[in-house]
Amino acid sequence: MAMRMNPWVPNQHGAWPMVTIPPLVGLFWCLKIWDSVSPVDRGDGLHGTAGMVLAFLAVTVAWVVGYLAFFAGGILMRARNATMRRRAVAPTAVYGAVAGVAAALALVLQPHLLWWSFVFLPLVGVAVYETWRGTPRSLASGVATTAASAFVVPVAATIGLGASLPVSGGVTWTSNLFTAAVVDALPPAVWVSFLWLLLYTVGTVLYVKTMIRQKGDRAWLLGSQIFHLAAVVLVVATVAVRYVHWAAWAVAVVVFVAALWRSRAVPASAAAGTPWPPKKVGIREIPLHAGVAVAGIMAALFYDGPLILFIG
Structure with a gap:
């Protein structure tokens, strides 16, 4: 099977929502914030709208193609035969170069983005290390990549x-x-959108493990259910954050209550003998993941709070 794997095309279909949904939600926040900036405080040309569009596209390319490079690089690091390693060299190099150029372009357009290296370098480092040591599907790797x-x-x-x-x-x-x-x-509402997405994707890592690699393990099942319950409590508490629209909050609550229910009901169904192959598990996650995306987008669209910015 390893010999048939194509390093150019990821076979981890469940990762694509994680790759595509954050830039989509982020796009709506980017445009909302830009719209909230006073016209007299907006830049021109590459310091204004044009530069913002190019910077967003560059960051999106760096993120998506960076995932492709990570996938191919993982094959390169884990391959047990020379043929597979040779096949993985080209996509790792090509995808890595494209992602690097895109990231560099984003930094040239908006140098302040370099600050985010403090966040991403440790997280990517954990994921790469776990792949290098042969445990790419560990809990640490899953949490790092979803974060x-x-x-x-x-x-x-x-x-x-x-x-x-x-x-x-x-x-x-x-x-x-x-x-x-x-x-x-x-705005704090941006961080609420971030929190909703983080809690859902980390919860999915735990839930999927109870359905596949840790199926039947009561400790993992209990841990997953406790996390999902805590996530519901945290999401409900975000109602206290100012300028988070009630409709966006309501959608998020419904999604997380549904996620809590499925963290118990679906493993129980599998234990009772109902077939739950990985593909079916992944497909059933699509509506919930879409729901989190809708909640985050709604939080951006309906945001009507202040925007305070000072650089000194």
């Missing part, structure tokens, strides 16, 4: 801020490069 995916949302939101004059004029390669002011200026 990295969720952080794409606030990264995209700061791209909207990056096209404003306070940022484009105040954060350059020679001034305030690692300032946290841009991140501090993100």
